[in-house]
Amino acid sequence: MYLHGTSKINAKGHLEIGGCDVRDLAAEFGTPLYIVDEALVRQRAREYVDAFRASGLKFQVAYASKAFSVMAMCAIAEQENLSLDVVSDGELYTALKAGFPAQRIHFHGNNKTPEEINMALDANIGCFVVDNFIELDLLNALAGEKGKKVNVLLRITPGVEAHTHEFISTGQTDSKFGFDLGNGAAYEGIKQAAELANLNVLGVHSHIGSQIFEVEGFRMAVDRVAAFAVQIRDELGLTFQVINLGGGFGIRYTEADAPLPVSTYVKAITDAIISHFTEAKFPLPEIWVEPGRSMVGDAGTTLYTVGTSKDIPGVRKYVAVDGGMTDNPRPALYDSKYEAVLANRANDPKEETVSIAGKCCESGDMLIWDLELPKVQTGDLLAVFCTGAYNYAMASNYNRIRRPAVVFVKDGEASLAVKRESLDDIVVNDVIPARLQKSGAAK
Template sequence: MFLHGTSRINNEGHLEIGGVDTVHLAKQFGTPLYVYDVALIRQKARQFKETFEKHHVKAQVAYASKAFSSVAMVQLVHDEGLSLDVVSGGELYTALKAGFPKEKIHFHGNNKSKAELEMALQENIGCIVVDNFYEIELLKEVSSHAKGKIPVLLRLTPGVEAHTHDYITTGQEDSKFGFGLQNGQADEAIKRVREDDRFHLLGIHCHIGSQIFETTGFVMAIQKLFTKIKEWKENIDFIPEVVNLGGGFGIRYTEEDTPIPVSQYVDVIINEVKKQVALMDIPFPEIWIEPGRSLVGDAGTTLYEVGARKSVPDIREYLSIDGGMSDNIRPALYQAKYEAVLANKANEPNKDVVSIAGKCCESGDMLIWDIPLPAAKPHDLLAVFCTGAYGYAMASHYNRLTKPAVVFVEDGDAQLVIKRETYEDLVRNDLSYKVKVKKP
């Protein structure tokens, strides 16, 4: 059993997170329930920031809020002094409702709408990360909403493929994101932005993928970017003020995963940038990074109540829970793997091997295959680790299931930060169908 952050087994043999017994959490808030270890999130945030400070490098660490966005989460990020990535009008609105400093918000996305860009410019946010030529023209169209020049980064695809799942690689040349670095698109984008005085080109951005366990890809991306920067310096007198190297730093979901400390990623990034800057004799750029999963992923645990059990003789034992792909679609989407314990029997020996089945009406709604657990009975409490990223964020109403509640735990205190949805919430936006009376 691998316990993350403040998680431990208490004297009652129960899983405890943030000094709070998970059995008590389930009784108080119900299940399924997302539980976030606030101390672990703070620890990760400070590790990123302190590594930059150690190198005396000007930087921004921007939380990629697509991993998990809520008013409370955004406020926690602000409390730790981070910047914020948003990728939609909804995430931007959440940030504004949370009172997040507008100048520290970066707006990503490969298909931002006119309304979203107008909103961003009206709010005078920190920068727009421009993804394509269409967006350049759209920004020109809505530029009257800007309060001064529009600060932009250009997202580039450096042609580096991270060693990760096909669905979460983003830096390769054949990607829906960004301007190609090798095919001339990046050069053309810089030209178009620089020749229009409505823009302030802050610099460049790249993101090579997610759940990355090595630093080689980041080094290669930096080398490719600075090779182009050398060309831009010599040919068009352009040197970026900001180089944003994205995120994608991996976490441990199971024993198969071998992440490195977050400080190691940052050390390697800074040292390679220092090397390239020295070779080119240019001003040192401000470095931005965008951790999302690596800040909240292993800080989240989902609690489920055990229900039905099905035995298929000589094949498999199925153990059903009161959630599933509606609150965690990652196993169905890209075969993500997790570890779990029976939170109310955490000290008991593993006697069974069971497969955890979700309650959605899909054969593919399987959370974990063939996991050793103590003998489980109805109403036992299953705790699935490392669900803090892309769990609630990707939750759905499939089968008209309500979205779970979210609690933050810290120093023995539990705070409800997202209420559990009700059935009334499910139909809140539904309208009745008025049946037309047929004439005789």
């Protein structure tokens, strides 16, 4: 059994996270329940900051809030001196409501609406990451209407294909994101942006994918971005001040995953930057990165209560829990793999192989196939590890199931970060049109 962060099995044989017995958490907050190991989140943040400090380069570590966007997480990001990436007005609003400094916010997205851009302009955020030609013109026009000149990075696709799932690979030529480097769109984008009066081009952004377990893709991206920076300097007279190399740093979900230490990823990036830019007699740029999953993924655990089961002799045994694809759609979307334990009987010997089913009315609502556990009983608590990224963020109300609560645990204290939805929350935005309301009289 692989335990992350502060997780351990206590003297009662129960899983304990952040000094809190998960049985107590289930009794107080109910299940399903997202549990966040605050100490591990802070540790991951500091690993990035410390690694970049060791390089001697100027840098920003921006937490990619799409992985897990709640006000409590924004507060931690601020306290750890991180910047913050947002990709919608909802994520931006969450950050601003949490009091996050607007100048440390970067706005991403391939289809920012005029309303979102205006909201970000009014908030005076630090940087827009521009994704396409239409956005260049729109942002310039809206900034001009407000008498502002805004910082921008242009997102480029460097033609680097990371070894990852096709749905989360973003650096290749065939991608919905960014200006393509290979076909000249990136060059033309920089040229046009430099001529627009209300935009200040800081540099470029590159992101090659997610769940990356090697450094060669990052080195290749630096090689191509550096060559592009030199070309732009020599031909257009524009010197990039910032190179943003995105995120994508992998984490361990199962024993099949072998992520590298944060310091290894960072050293590969910074060594490549120093080498390429020094050789080109180019001022060393400020380096930005955007870890999301690698900052919160293994700090999250989802706790479920076991309900029914179905044993099909010679085939498999299904064990159903009180959550599923509504709180974790990743197995259905990406065939993602997870590890889990019976949190209330963690030391009991494993006696059977079961498959963990969710409660949605979908045959595909499966969380884990073929999991070895002690003999499972109704009422047991199942803890699924590494659910801190893209679980709460992607949660839905399918089947009108209420989304779980979120608690942050640290030093034996459990603090509610997101309330469990109520049944009233499910219908709060519903409206019955007047013509459908009961009139009391037959017509």
